[in-house]
Each structure stands twice: as structure tokens, then as C-alpha cells.
Amino acid sequence: MTPQxxxxxxxxxxxxxxxxxxxxxxxxxxxxxxxxxxxxxxLRCKACDLVHVPPRPSCLGCGCTLEDWIPVGPEGxxxxxxxxxETIFGLVWLDRASTGMVHRILAxxxxxxxxxxxxxxxxxxxxxxxxxxxLGFRPL
Amino acid sequence: xxxxxxxxxxxxRHVARRDDANxxxxxxxxxxxxxxxxxxxxxxxxxxxxxxSDFWDGRTIxxxxxxxxxxxxxxxxxxxxxxxVFALAYAAARVNSGAYKxxxxxxxxxxxxxxxxxxxxxAFDPIFERPLGLDDHAALGLEASFHVxxxxxxxxxxEQQLAVAAADAWTxxxxxxxxxxxxxxxxxxxxxxxLVADPxxxxxxxxxSDGACAVLLADEGTxxxxxxxxxxxxxxCATHAHPIGGFGMGSAPRLSNLAEEACGQAGLEGAHEIEVxxxxxxxSVQTMYLHDGLDLRxxxxxxPSGGAMGAQPGFATGLVRVTEVYERLAxxxxxxxxxxxxxxxxxxxxxxxxxxRR
Amino acid sequence: xxxKVAIIGAGQTDHKSxxxxxxxxxxxxxxxxxxxxxxGLGPDAVDAVVIGNMEHFEGIxxxxxxxxxxxxxxxxxxxxxxxxxxxxxxxxxAAYYLVAxxxxxxxxxxxxxxxxxxxxxxxxxxxTAFDPIYERPTLAGAVSGLAVMANQYQSRHRVRSEDAALVxxxxxxxxxxxxxxxxxxxxxxxxxxxxxxxxxxxxYxxxxxxSDGACAVVFTSDAxxxxxxxxxxxxxxxNHTYLGDVMEGARSYINTxxxxxxxxxxxxxxxxxxxxxxxxxxxxxxTWAALSWAExxxxxxxGEAASxxxxxxxxxxxxxxxxxxxxxxxxxxxxxxxLIRVAEASLQVRGRAGAxxxxxxxxxxxxxxxxxxxxxxxxxxxxx
Numbered sequence: 001m002t003p004q005x006x007x008x009x010x011x012x013x014x015x016x017x018x019x020x021x022x023x024x025x026x027x028x029x030x031x032x033x034x035x036x037x038x039x040x041x042x043l044r045c046k047a048c049d050l051v052h053v054p055p056r057p058s059c060l061g062c063g064c065t066l067e068d069w070i071p072v073g074p075e076g077x078x079x080x081x082x083x084x085x086e087t088i089f090g091l092v093w094l095d096r097a098s099t100g101m102v103h104r105i106l107a108x109x110x111x112x113x114x115x116x117x118x119x120x121x122x123x124x125x126x127x128x129x130x131x132x133x134x135l136g137f138r139p140l
Numbered sequence: 141x142x143x144x145x146x147x148x149x150x151x152x153r154h155v156a157r158r159d160d161a162n163x164x165x166x167x168x169x170x171x172x173x174x175x176x177x178x179x180x181x182x183x184x185x186x187x188x189x190x191x192x193s194d195f196w197d198g199r200t201i202x203x204x205x206x207x208x209x210x211x212x213x214x215x216x217x218x219x220x221x222x223x224x225v226f227a228l229a230y231a232a233a234r235v236n237s238g239a240y241k242x243x244x245x246x247x248x249x250x251x252x253x254x255x256x257x258x259x260x261x262x263a264f265d266p267i268f269e270r271p272l273g274l275d276d277h278a279a280l281g282l283e284a285s286f287h288v289x290x291x292x293x294x295x296x297x298x299e300q301q302l303a304v305a306a307a308d309a310w311t312x313x314x315x316x317x318x319x320x321x322x323x324x325x326x327x328x329x330x331x332x333x334x335l336v337a338d339p340x341x342x343x344x345x346x347x348x349s350d351g352a353c354a355v356l357l358a359d360e361g362t363x364x365x366x367x368x369x370x371x372x373x374x375x376x377c378a379t380h381a382h383p384i385g386g387f388g389m390g391s392a393p394r395l396s397n398l399a400e401e402a403c404g405q406a407g408l409e410g411a412h413e414i415e416v417x418x419x420x421x422x423x424s425v426q427t428m429y430l431h432d433g434l435d436l437r438x439x440x441x442x443x444p445s446g447g448a449m450g451a452q453p454g455f456a457t458g459l460v461r462v463t464e465v466y467e468r469l470a471x472x473x474x475x476x477x478x479x480x481x482x483x484x485x486x487x488x489x490x491x492x493x494x495x496x497r498r
Numbered sequence: 499x500x501x502k503v504a505i506i507g508a509g510q511t512d513h514k515s516x517x518x519x520x521x522x523x524x525x526x527x528x529x530x531x532x533x534x535x536x537x538g539l540g541p542d543a544v545d546a547v548v549i550g551n552m553e554h555f556e557g558i559x560x561x562x563x564x565x566x567x568x569x570x571x572x573x574x575x576x577x578x579x580x581x582x583x584x585x586x587x588x589x590x591x592a593a594y595y596l597v598a599x600x601x602x603x604x605x606x607x608x609x610x611x612x613x614x615x616x617x618x619x620x621x622x623x624x625x626t627a628f629d630p631i632y633e634r635p636t637l638a639g640a641v642s643g644l645a646v647m648a649n650q651y652q653s654r655h656r657v658r659s660e661d662a663a664l665v666x667x668x669x670x671x672x673x674x675x676x677x678x679x680x681x682x683x684x685x686x687x688x689x690x691x692x693x694x695x696x697x698x699x700x701x702y703x704x705x706x707x708x709s710d711g712a713c714a715v716v717f718t719s720d721a722x723x724x725x726x727x728x729x730x731x732x733x734x735x736x737n738h739t740y741l742g743d744v745m746e747g748a749r750s751y752i753n754t755x756x757x758x759x760x761x762x763x764x765x766x767x768x769x770x771x772x773x774x775x776x777x778x779x780x781x782x783x784x785t786w787a788a789l790s791w792a793e794x795x796x797x798x799x800x801g802e803a804a805s806x807x808x809x810x811x812x813x814x815x816x817x818x819x820x821x822x823x824x825x826x827x828x829x830x831x832x833x834x835x836x837l838i839r840v841a842e843a844s845l846q847v848r849g850r851a852g853a854x855x856x857x858x859x860x861x862x863x864x865x866x867x868x869x870x871x872x873x874x875x876x877x878x879x880x881x882x
Contacts, residue, residue: 008159011631015198017619019557021266024521031267054268056567057527060381063541063570079289082281083338089278091286099381102269102282110338115289131268141601194580195559200552200627201582201869213737214757218588221553221562221578230577230592233599237500239732262559267521375601379547379566379576394573488563489576 026055029069034133038123042072042097050098054131060099072097074121075140083110092119092137104136112139141405143371144232145363146495147242147356148178149463154320154351154451156252163197163250163352168209170352171246178356182211185356186240190219191227191247191455195259210246210354223247223420224353224459225481225491229375231357241362248352249454256348260485265382276422277345279485281337284425288339299339302424303330306344306449309427313446318460320349320451344424351453353460370469374405374494382488395433398492399478406494408476411435414494415474418461420448420481430480434492441474457481462493469497500598501719502882504726505848507537508841513680513711513829516614522551522561523568525712526610529834530569533606533714536850538724541570544716545602548577548592549609550585551833554623556615569608582627583783584734585609586713586836587866587874593717594729594876603720609834610712620708627869640783641705645697647752648786652699655801657789659699663690664807665785666703666827672814673824675853678838680709680829690785704785711831713838727844730861731762731877755865755873756794762875768861771796776859777846778820779839781867782827792820795863814856822846822854836866836874843878 023031026043033039042051043066045059053072058065076094090105090113106122107113119137127133150173152158152166161169167190175181188210194202203219206212220227224247231243260276287297307327313319325333325343333343358368376398399411408414417440421427427449431442443449445464448457458481465477479493509532511517517525526549534541547569549562558564562578569576577596581588586609593607613620624640651657667687673679685703693703717729735754759771768774778797782788792803797818806812812820821827823842826835843862845851859880866874 010159013198013630013634015554015622015626017554017557017616017622019266019615020617021556021558021615022518022521023267024524025519026524027267027521054265056382057524058568058570058572060572063572080282080286081338082278082285082340083335084275084278084281087273087278089272089274089282091282102272102274104272115291131271142599193559194553198626199630200554200623201580203581204627204869205629207736214735214754216734216758216761217736218579218592218734219581221550221580226577229575229601230579230595233595233601236599236601237595238598239500239595259559262553262557263563265564266558377575377577378573379563381572382563382567484560484563488560 026057030055031129035127035129039071040073040094040121041069044068044070051096052099053094053097053101070096076119078105078113078117078119079115081105081110081113090137103134106136106138141232141375142236143360143373144235145358145360145368146370146372146466147180147358147366147368148174149355149466150174150177151318151353151460151463152351153318154349154453156320156349158250158350163248164205164209166250166350166352167206167246167248170354171210174354174356180356184242185211185244186242187215187234188212188217188244188246189227189231189234191222191224191459192219193221193455195262196249196251196254196454198254206246210244222483222489223455223457223481225462225479225493226377226483228355228459228462228493229377229491232372232375235357235359241359243357244354245357245459246352246354247456247459249456250350251348251454252350263485276485277337280345280423281340284340284423287425287429297425297428301428302339302344303327305427306330306424309443309446309449312444313450316445316450318451319446320347321446340423346422346448346452349451349453351451351456353456353463355459355462370466370495370497372493373496374402375491376401377489377491379489395430395490396435398490399434402492402494406496408494411478412437413476414440414478415476416441416444416465416468417478418443418445418447418464420457420461422448422452434478434480444468458491465495469495501600503594503597503717503719503729504721505715505844505878506718506721506724506726507533507539507716508844509533509536510678510713510838510841511711512678513709513831515680515709517612517710522556522565522610522612525612526565526568526608527570529610529712529714530606530608533716537716539716544571544574544604544606546575546596546605547571548579548589548596548605548607550579550589551610552580552582552585554626555620555832556612565610581868581872583832583868584836584866584872584874585833586838587840587876589837590715590840590876591732591734591874594732597717597719604716604718606714606716607837608712608714609837611831611833612710613708613832614710641697641700644784644787645700647790648699651786651790657804659691660687661804661808662704662785662789663687665788666690668807668812669821669825669827672822672854673828676824678829679824681707700784700786706783706826706830709829709831711829711834713834713841715837715841715844725848727847727878728882729876730879731766731875733758733761734872734874736872752791752794752873754871755791758873758875759795762877766877766879768877771863772798772818775818775861775863777822777843777856778818778863779823779843780821780825781836781839781865782821782825783867785827814854819856822851822856839864839866840876847878847880
């Protein structure tokens, strides 16, 4: 009996590994502010004044350690968005921030969106210290 | 960098699925083709650098499977977990270190084995971005939207322009027997294709392909002795901000710096001297801003292969760009060329090579 | 050999079971800052970074792009090298070649791993290294491969479990002097022999831990007057498609290590490794490997490596100190582990190893080991 090798054999598999990712020193502080104060914080570089959000340990511009928190937003400017399936993702430059933040845009119609449109942060009622504490940004 | 000779290059025909071969077999196939067309045997290859992705291959240290396929068993070898253009830099350094006379670079991408969209979700910041459900197409859509901003005036790109760039890429790919996409598309057909991540439509996005590519490098002495005609003469690369919003998108000013740095190493005044260029354009927006950002002249022979819009075999994509430029220069179709590759969505790491026919 | 390359700075975190207080970029930044401090350099002096990590342990694809936020080198070249257990030593090799090949003048190698992100599932991650069709369904992970090697070694030579146990006893004594080591409590032979059997003959205390940690090392062709550890020999060898390819049962239990070592010895002019090395930082995933692989390195005749530990030669105050840092047996953040060997050896050569400093180090041997029967050797010396 010879093998029927006309059809290539393929074996299926899956890698199932659960993960737990610490938010880190800066991330924990940022998420605690979302949870406890409904506030979005940015990190301002002492040397070059760039304000980073979400947090990162060193400045994008000059590499200096970031440790000075300032509130940013709660409103900002929409500078890009895309509809992907059922979700509208957007890039928002919160007031006082130098970097954009990506999140969901809470609009029913993408046609209502425009570059430069002002948006406002929307927080969840129940917050746990996760990025989802911020539901997204709503066009004003 | 000190110039390094290219002794040969080879690529597979890139397709949607290679169900007849596992990725090690793809690597084997392309290396055999390279050895056949250069007439050089494994024992004259001193060292090997491969490029592959553990996530795409669904295997930790996935390069373990390609060692014998690429003749690396018993040799000093390493692997770069980025596009082949970065492996090429490591290879050039190995050869220039004086420790090795020849170095083989092999890159593969067998994107059909996994779910590329799902895999891409794992590349986003796990705390601030991944929970939102972004994938690479969403990131490309965000990038495109940023460039389609009418407030950018003369810099803004329109949907019509995107479709024209895409149609052009499809046409060039259709003339390339190695390209995954083998049909032409009209502007209207492209504008009618399904929206994937507004404003990007399916036909404005690079495909997910299976394929492999190999390039053989030699040091100056060996290159001269073997009469190598095409040389790598300049390289520049950079890794930029991680969360998507870092300093906006497109990184165009930094591309200009990379082009300048690489051209300077090659003794060129600037990228305007480049006659043929191949770039890794993951979307039609990238096709456009890579051309502008790299300071290429308007009439440069641009992505004659169709670019990544014609075939995108994972981490082999940038090495294929180098191969395409190499082959054209080797045939006498120009003296100076540029090949660009990237890793990451929205181009977090870019690499630019300058090739010259002597 | 191209430009002469030296290590002028090395830094590492205090490796722990879990670093829940930091995210990956912050972990990386700790090691980067310590390395730059040791080198007396600011981040501006770094031309390029080679960075490595094994993606499946954290489940982060393109993890280098994420962690690059912590290198203080945003906007500069970052090339990712990820080769399994050898990631750290491959990083050192890549940094070496990038400088020796004149692509860059100063390159910082950075390796990190957070095994706690997939706590309890490290073996699951490791098992994915093996062929999904022929091996993964039946393989039990890293330990079994090492156990079969140990079984071969034990069956050929009169080596007892007590002999293997002495390796970790010495390692932990050394680690008690190393503030960066993960496991610093001393252990006795009796404790090792009564620890649970994992896969015969390897017991729990014979095996390395899993750790969270990062390491950074600065390589340069521009050492100037700084204390420097010069790279004198670099080599790697590997072969393996299926696990059975490794079980050669030849004279050396690990031919690729022997081959890489001989190549590196030749480059560095080492004829009698037992006598000419002042210190060894060896990648020993388990005690048994330390024994048989010391023989592959020609540090002891075949079958006799146990005497290096039983005679006290391998102790910090001995004739051939092995792993004064405590070795992999005392800390194993996989993406960094091989780089830590190089970092430690560079501290020894430069006289900066603190309480674990060996007297009069001029030449140091380091090795790296990983999946693909991959072995890497780097020799450092006090002169070019």
C-alpha cells in the first residue's frame, strides 16, 4: 500500500500561554490616576519640555529620565482615525501633550469626524486601573 | 561602512500559500537557487546570518529549523529578528571584521501558516494599546488618515492619489514573475475594493505572502578577485518611537536623514543621484511618502518590481528589495540604487541601503 | 581581525523571580543606566544598540521596538538578535562584529527577559522551539534534553550525583557575594540530593531558575585610556534540526561547544585552557552540563571535570574559578543570561567585580548555550 501523497499534510496547533504584564512604575501611576481621579497625566521632559502620553521612561527627544507629571487633556484634537470593523480608532493629541495617544473614538458616524476636531475624554463608571478606564474620546 | 561585494542573490516566487513546503524548505529552495546561479558551494560560505520571526513561525528560536537548510550547521551563524535588510547590515559587519570572507544572508516569511492580523496585535504596547484591539491594518489606517489630513495642504494625500499609486504598483507587479500579485487593477477597481481600515482599501494594502530571499556577500578582496560588479556602499538605519502617537507618523524627516547618511557613505551628493529605488511600502500611503521622504528624484525608476505592494513575504520583503536593485544594476540598468526595508507597523525601524555598480 | 574591540562598561539589574514593579522598558533602562555609568559615558556616545529578548516568554511581538523606549537611544539603530538561550551571547557577538567591522564605533548590547510574565509557563514557551510535527507533541521541554545528555555522561564515567551537586553548592557560595544574583542562599550537597527529581538524573536544585532581569554591555573601538576588557576570540557553532541530532554520544558530549572553543582558543592564542584562563563564566543550564561541558572546553580531561569542584579549584579563591557570579544556576533571565556571562567576565578583567572579584584576572573565558545545540564562546583579555 503506497501513501496517498497527492494532498499535502498539514498539522494544526496553537500556542496557548497566559500572560501578565506589569504596567511598571510610571504606568501604574498613570493608570491609578485614571482609576482614582479620572485624570490623564503626561510626563514632561525637564530638558526639552516635550510632554509624553502614555508614559515612557525616557524622553523621545533627548533620552532624559521622565519623572515630572502634568495633567493633560481632558480634551484634545483628533488628527487621524480609521474604521476597522466595528471600531473607530483615533489618534488624539490631548491639550498640552506633545505626542498623540491612540484610543477608541466614540462616534456613531465616522463621517462626523474631521482632522482638527476637538474631542473630550470619556471615562468608565467602574474603573479598575486599566486603559479601558478611559472608554475613549467623544467628538465635541 | 566599508564596501562589501554582492556575489549573488535569489528569491522565490512569492505567493499566497506554499502548502507544498515548510519554511525551512523555502529557505533551502532559495539557497539552492543562489548557489546554482553563483556557482559557489557551501564550503566557500564562511558564515550565515538569517532573518525570521518567532511569532510568524509560531516557534521560539524558529531559526533552529533553517540551520541545515542554509548550510549553517558547523559554522558560526546568527539570526536577526527583523527584516532581512537589518540582517544584511550584520552580515556586512561580519565580513568587514576580517573574520569571514563570505557571508550568506537568508530571510523567509511564511505568513500563511498563522493569522497575520492576530499575530500583529501582539506587537502593540501591552498596557496602553493592545487592550484596544488594534492590529497592523488599523495602524496603517491611522497612519494613512494622518497623511490624508486636508489641513496638511500641499502635503495632504487624497484618496484618488492613493488609488493611482496603488494601480501603478499592481501594474508593475503584474510584470514581475516573482510577485504575488499578478493582475492589474484600475483606479476604479481599487476605489471599489472593500474598506479595510478607512481610508485604506484592500487593494491599497500590501498582501501577506509566503516567500524567501538569499543574498551572498564577500569582502573587498574576494569581491575583486571574483569580479563582483555590484557593491553595498552605504547603510543607515534607525528605530523610532513605539506607541503609534510618538511624534506623529510617517517619520518623513528621519527618512531624509537616513537617505543622506547612506548616500554620504557611498560618496553620493544625495539621494537625487539614485537611479533605481525599491522600498517596502506596506500601503499606498507608504508608497508615496517613502518616495518623498527618501528625497528620491521624481523620475527615479521606483519600485519596478511592484514593491511590497506586489509581494510581502514577511521579513524577506526588504531583502527582496535589495535583490531587485542588485539584479537591475547587475544587468546594467543603472549605476546607483537604493533599497529600503522596515520592521514594525507604520515603520518603527527603517533601513536604507545604497548599491553601486562598479 | 578588523578593528580591535573592547568592553568598557557593563550593568545589570538585580535578577529576581518577579519584577512586578517595572514594565519592560523600565527594566531595560535600569541596566542601560548602570552600564553607561560603569563606562563613564552618556547615551550620546552610543552609536547603535543590539537588543534581544525571546518573544514567546512575554508574548510581545517585536518586543525590541517596545523595549527600545528604555535604551535612551530612540532614533538610533536598534538591531534585534534573538537566538534562544544564546540570545545574550549572540548579542555580545553582534556588538563585537558591528564594531570590528567598522559599521559603528560604540555599540551597546542589551538583553532582557521577564519570565514572570508567563509565570509557570516557561516550559510551554520552550517547547515551542521544537518541530511542531515531529517533536512538540511528545517533548517535555529543556530539562529532558539536558537529562538525556547527563544520563549519557553518567553512564560512561564514574560521576555521582554528589559530584554534580557540588557544582551548585559552589555556585551559590559565589552568588552570596553577588548582589545581582537571583538565588543567593547557600545550599548543601544533602539538600541538592533530596530536592525533587525533575527528569533523571536532574533534580530541582541541579537546574537553573527562571528570572526577570536585564543586562547591558558597551563595546567600542574607542576605549581610550579607560579600563577595558579586550575581545580576543569569538566563535559560535551549532547543529540541530531534531533533538536526536544532538545525541551523538561522541567523545565530547557537545561537539559544537568543543568546536567553537577550539576556534576561539586559536584566535586568542590559547593552547592550554586549564592553565591560561584566570576565570571562566560558563553557561551551565544544569550542574551535569557544567561537568561534561568543562571537558568539552578542555578544562579537565574527559570524565574528570568533577575534580575541578571537589578539589576547590572552581571556587573564587581556587586555581580556576568557575562562575564567580553564581552562573546560570543562580540567575537566568533568558534574553540576558548569555550577556551576563560576558558582563561578569568583563568586570573580572577590569577589576570591578567587587566581593566576587578573582585576584589577578588577565584572561577570561565565557560561553553561551541555547536551543539549536548552539554554543558560543567569547574570550576577553586585559590587552588587545
